[in-house]
Amino acid sequence: MTISYASMTIDDYDAVINVWHGMPGIGLHLDEADSRNGIAVYLRRNPGMSLVARDGTHVVGAVLCGHDGRRGYLSHLAVQPEYRGQGIGCEMIRRCLAVLRAEGIVKCTIMVYTDNNNGQAFWERQGWWKRENLLCMQAYTGE
Ligand SMILES: CC(C)(COP(=O)(O)OP(=O)(O)OC[C@H]1O[C@@H](n2cnc3c(N)ncnc32)[C@H](O)[C@@H]1OP(=O)(O)O)[C@@H](O)C(=O)NCCC(=O)NCCS
Numbered sequence: 001m002t003i004s005y006a007s008m009t010i011d012d013y014d015a016v017i018n019v020w021h022g023m024p025g026i027g028l029h030l031d032e033a034d035s036r037n038g039i040a041v042y043l044r045r046n047p048g049m050s051l052v053a054r055d056g057t058h059v060v061g062a063v064l065c066g067h068d069g070r071r072g073y074l075s076h077l078a079v080q081p082e083y084r085g086q087g088i089g090c091e092m093i094r095r096c097l098a099v100l101r102a103e104g105i106v107k108c109t110i111m112v113y114t115d116n117n118n119g120q121a122f123w124e125r126q127g128w129w130k131r132e133n134l135l136c137m138q139a140y141t142g143e
Contacts, residue, residue: 001086002055003053003054003055003060003061003083003086004053004054005051005052005053005091005095006051006052007048007049007050007051007052008043008051008052008062009043010036010039010043012052012059013039013040015058015059016039016052016059018059019059019060019061019062019078019080020034020062020076020078023078024116025078025112025113025116025118029113034076039064042064046065046066049065049096049099049100050062050063050064050065050066050096051063051065051095051096053083053091053092055083060083060088061078061080061083061089062076062077062078062092063075063077063078063096064076065096065100067103067105070105071105071109072096072097072100072105072108072109073108073110074093074096074109074110075110075111077089077092077093077110090126093126096108110123111136
């Protein structure tokens with residue numbers, strides 16, 4: 001099987017949501033930022049950085065990638081269960097980090113749900129480390 005990789009466009013939205021939807025570690029937590037408009041805004045702000053992996057025309061994996069000028073961020077890395085363990089997740093990460101590096105971004109951050117033990121184990125296996133001195137906090141920007 002040959003997997004191809006391409007920049008995510010908004011035309012991939014339905015297929016990507018299909019990959020994420022209901023997936024433990026990701027799809028149980030989709031919200032307004034993952035709406036069609038939310039993803040369109042994200043892709044426009046971070047052109048050419050997010051990826052899809054395809055088997056033929058079928059989207060089997062996806063990741064959001066962007067940066068704020070200081071740090072890179074990866075979100076929603078996901079590979080369909082029947083395609084896991086073949087290096088697709090790692091290849092998407094490798095490509096994203098290369099694009100970030102080319103933009104002068106030297107560090108990348110991910111958020112992993114605390115109950116996503118598999119996800120944490122995966123990232124640690126890839127050499128990512130926990131920031132034990134940081135805690136993520138959030139607020140709405142308005143009412
Ligand atoms: C995490 C995920 C994207 C990995 O995708 P994948 O295509 O199976 O990953 P790869 O095949 O590229 O994995 C390659 C390496 O990761 C390791 N790995 C994969 N899953 C792992 C796990 N749960 N724990 C530890 N290592 C893991 C493999 O052993 C392999 O390492 P090796 O080559 O050194 O043996 C996939 O399991 C997934 O979609 N999970 C659900 C969504 C999720 O939790 N995403 C992360 C959100 S933060």
